[in-house]
Amino acid sequence: MGNGTVYDFIITGAGSAGCVLAARLSESGTHSVLLLEAGGEDKGFWIHTPLGFPFLFSNPKVNWMFESEPVAELGNRTAYTPRGKVLGGSSSINGMVYIRGHARDYDEWQQLGCSGWSYDEVLPYFKKAEDQSRGRDHFHGIGGPLKVSDHQETHPLADAFIEAGIQAGISPNGDFNGASQEGIGYYQTNSFRGKRWSTATAYLKSARNRPNLHVVTNAHATRVLLEERRAVGVEYRTAAGLETARARREVLVSGGVFGSPQLLMLSGIGPGDHLRGAGIDVIHDLPTVGKNLHDHFFVQLMFRCSKPITLNDLSRSWPKKLAAGLQYLALRSGPLSINGIFAGAFVRSDERLERPDLQLNMNAWSVAKRTRDGAVPHPFPGLTISPVHLKPESRGEVLLKSSDPMAAPAIHFRCLSTIYDLDAMVGGIQMIRKIAQQPALKPLITEEIQPGLNVESERDLEAFIRQLGYPNLHPVGTCRMGSDPGAVVDAKLNVNGVRSLRVVDASVMPRVVAGNTNAPTIMIAEKASDMILKEASTG
Template sequence: MNNNGAGETAEFDYVIVGAGSAGCVLANRLSANGKHSVLLLEAGPKDSNIWIHVPLGYGKLFKEKSVNWMYQTEPEPGLGGRQVFQPRGKVLGGSSSINGLLYVRGQHEDYDRWRQRGNVGWGYDDVLPYFKKAENQQRGADDYHGTGGPLSVSDWRHEDPLSEAFVKAAVEAGIPFNPDFNGKTQEGAGFFQTTTQRGRRASSAYCYLRPAMGRSNLHVETSALAQRILFEGRRASAVVYRQNGNPRTARARKEVLVSGGAYNSPQLLQLSGVGPADLLKSHGIDVVLDAAGVGNDLQDHLQVRIVTRCAQKITLNDIINHPVRRVMAGARYALARSGPLTVAAGTSGAFFKTDPRLASPDIQIHFIPFSTDKMGEKLHPFSGFTASVCQLRPESRGSLKIGSADPSAPPEIRINYLATETDRAAFIDGIRILRKILAAPALKSYCVDEVYPGANVTSDEDLLDFCRKTGSTVYHPTSTCRMGNDPLAVVDQRLRVRGIEGLRVVDASVMPDLMSGNTNAPTIMIAEKASDMILEDAR
């Protein structure tokens, strides 16, 4: 788009707010036929930071303000009043440019549950074609996977004996081997696939946006912070944003598409007058639509990490902390795009049930061959590795509320971790099962001792106390603009904001509830399906 003067207005068929996992998909698909003009707004910069494109670079981006919103929760009662850091991508590609790169779709049952809650067209059989459409699967096409799509899905490129030993240990502990967490069933132990292409991160900006950038009908604006959506009556008509200190307006002839994610999408709706009336009035915002569900039902995955001291100097701690080995790892990556720098935020892992009466797994384990006190901080000086417990379907619910009418002010995030007995019990049981895996013969020769929580932490009370003191996010917030037919649902099955015309939300915030796994792949699927619906409705 040409640089408009302050306050000048441009007009497009579609205005997309947020160039993250979903927004880049929308920009590509809606501009592909050449019939529609599309504007994509991103509050952050271009994805030019070199660490974005190196898989292990997510550790460098964890607290990099130039590409990260750096959010914090409000004090969490279930975690002893601690605030939990919430990194979210603020860059082309959004969180897909800074995440841990794991490609996990969730369980078939997740989507069937969405459908059973009245969301017609969102069952597993309905969404599988969109997963396959998006995918370029390294292993080839089959009943569950596609090839030729924009999103590269690959096997890991670093041989690691610890990661292999974890899978063997899990099998020894009674968990079946699973060669494909995204195939017939999720349950089992195996190796994660990643959104990488020949050793480089395959973000939505790289896979979807970059191939479309040469189209004359697609315009991309970075450093463009959306201020509010404008309405003509109950119809969304334009987006006001600020770029380089100047206010600008982009009118939408057809629709405004909000793709800011589970935090920024409800924030923008509330700033624009769509949300709980009392909240909006308290900040002096005129109410366009009293929608109590906007910002409601916030969900996230909590993780609790067990750190083990390794008997051999084969961990990433040993490589990164040794100047010669670190240089060698960098050279290997530069020459062959392989080696330790291709490690994602989980190499191997497992999905299992804490109770055999459950219909599907309720725990996910992420195994990584390094250790640290907190993610994004220096690795331990000793040889160590980490395995984390994540409860897949938490009952706890939180909220997202603006704390100010200033669009640049962070929202108030309350996730309410560990609020229910089910959630608390799942972590205690999950840690006990993980300890059985870590004590299995395949890992025994690698383990010196458990650094934390430590062998003396054994009772339910002590394990729960450890969870409260150390638990942190797995970076999967969802459901703050959730889909449904009930009074608190924000969007309908076609992702249109209920009670408003010309406005949709397309991102993880529309999920009726949290996926049993990582959220990037499902978010891309949602945007693929939304693109078809938007184009159908434009006819």
């Protein structure tokens, strides 16, 4: 595999999208594929254990551990932004909640100039990816690589939260990815028989046996090689030094919302003045590379629980931890077999809205302190219910800090910069407080710990949101798809103005979907693979 080896396709990044691409493009055996991953193998107990994701939150072996630039709207706080640096990418370290978003999200993509991306056109790719534990129906598929399962065990707090939500006027919903998103109920997860089901497990594990697929870990892509505005290969760094590989057909950039625009800019594709200022030769002045960064936004409401039934109690007791560990090792059941994010709701912050703009997440734990080094649980039973704003108007950008490809990019979030972004969060807090006061949940809550019921006025709530709110780890949009001159990629994900180069990951989303972003990212890669193979078969 030395310098200059030629492949049909080179993929930079073995994350949620890259693993899908590698598996699908190599499936027929016709095309040779090189998959480069800056991180290592997806080994380690906590990667494959559903409740292990908090232990991956600050592990530099599997996590890029990005830190944003100071965010003016958050009192100039920085925002810690973990991203997967391992086979499977963020699907190997995330919370595994399986949500596709609202059907209208994709119809809006179509209206924004993304031809072929309406809900009816993307639904077959969601179904193709899926192996749904409940079986096949109009909205779901079986037999796909990606396991989608119900929680192995229910939880009394989740049951009470759902019943309280119904008492507060929210409709029950047994399938957020079915006919309607609005309502309250249990989540499904990307897990199977007590184990995480990342894209590395789902797609790459079996594909690696194919002779036409080469996977190189600890290989950091540093530059796309371009000749006359055509991608012809990739330069990448390994422990042995710089290597190059040549692409006979295409280079597919799948570095994620931060890595993909960074690699394009390092390759001379991006806003010309910025690249020149960083000392990079401009090959193609594409001003919108790195723009349109946005994310959901959330804040945590925490409550003291009246019964020792939360994960706080597990974390504080060595006998309980030992029992949970033995149960998991023997039976793949018990607390370690679930992710702790049991249930949620999709609701509207304003009755006049046509569809939900808030997601309420219920977690069976509470934390006394949250830092990039991890979370410290309260020394008593606790639960958390978080409002997440799904339709943010604020937009930031990703830039280069330097021309050094090993340096982290400069991540400039903008949050809460519009009245609506802030009002929606206030509405979410008020809704959660209403749910907490319902007969089903109230007996299980002894007090509101954060922010506390003394924080009541709109002004105080806004201050709380700015002080303790964060981007929700669903960043998208920095290589925006569209048909307008400002789009970074077209509807087939080709980089505008450069041949044989595509971006395939969450960075192409023109607008973030109303829900967790991992399932949509997998869908994007499934659809991209289909488009790429159809083009390859016709010449």
